[in-house]
Amino acid sequence: MALALPADRTRSGPGPAARRRRRLARRWLTAGLVAGAGALAVGALAPPRPPTRLVLVADRDLPAGAVLSPGDVREVRWAAGAVPAGVLGADELPGPVLATPLRRGELLTRTRTRGAGLLVGQPVGTLAATVDVGDAAVLASLAPGAHVDVLARTEDPVTGRAAGAERVATDVVVLSVPAAGAGAGLLAGPGAGPATSVLVAVDAATAARLAASAGRTVVAVRAR
Structure with missing residues (x-):
């Protein structure tokens, strides 16, 4: 009568703990791949950033009558589509005179100035x-x-x-x-x-x- 030999435990598959670790690793890998694919899809579908433009804004509060100089302003980036017509450029300074007060951070436009002052460059007291x-x-x-x-x-x-x-x-x-x-x-009549x-x-x-x-x-x- 043949005797039954005990099973060879050295050839058995991984245990329950190892199988759980593998399943967890596969889940994390799958989640990472899904997240990466989602990020790529969002990046591909997102609209491009709108173009910007450098503009001049007041670097401090300025009173009416102030002669604008480069030290009174700073450059910032604005969305190009939001920049109004008639903005002042750095090449136009110094010279323009503020017709109205300008608060810090306000955009410099020609409608806020009255052009170069008549006495710009003249000695003080002229x-x-x-x-x-x-x-x-x-x-x-x-x-x-x-x-x-x-x-x-x-x-x-x-x-x-x-x-x-x-x-x-x-x-x-x-x-x-x-x-x-x-x-x-100014008060002259038609004749x-x-x-x-x-x-x-x-x-x-x-x-x-x-x-x-x-x-x-x-x-x-x-x-x-």
Whole structure:
């Protein structure tokens, strides 16, 4: 009668603990593959980031009348589609003058400025004074940047007749001239003649002399 031999335990499969570890490892691997595939799908389906554009914003609170300089602003990135028309560029500074106050972080646009100030670059304390040219031919030859002398006619105190002229301003710079066809003043009516005055850059003492000579001035252009 043959005897039954005991089973060879060395050839048996992995135990329950090993099988659980393998199943858990397979689950983690499957979960990782699913997550990776999902991330790739989301990346492929997500819309591209909108283009951006560098713009200038105020780096601090700025009052109306401030002359903008590079130290007053900083560059930030805005969505290109959200940038309004008329933004100021770094190449336009310094020069523009704020027409309204600007808070820190606000965008710089031309609608918030009134262009370069008439007195930008002039010495501190310089004033812009109005001078009547006295001669339409001289007015036609003037342009901003011209250098002129301003003379004031003098009169005989007894007869009131012209007695000569005195120089009330020497070698002053013309800041602005009236546009062709401009009226003779802000309150001029329809029948008023053309404007005949210009703005010049002067110190306070010269501005006082020009004011005292109003209506008697003549402008002489200086050769440069």
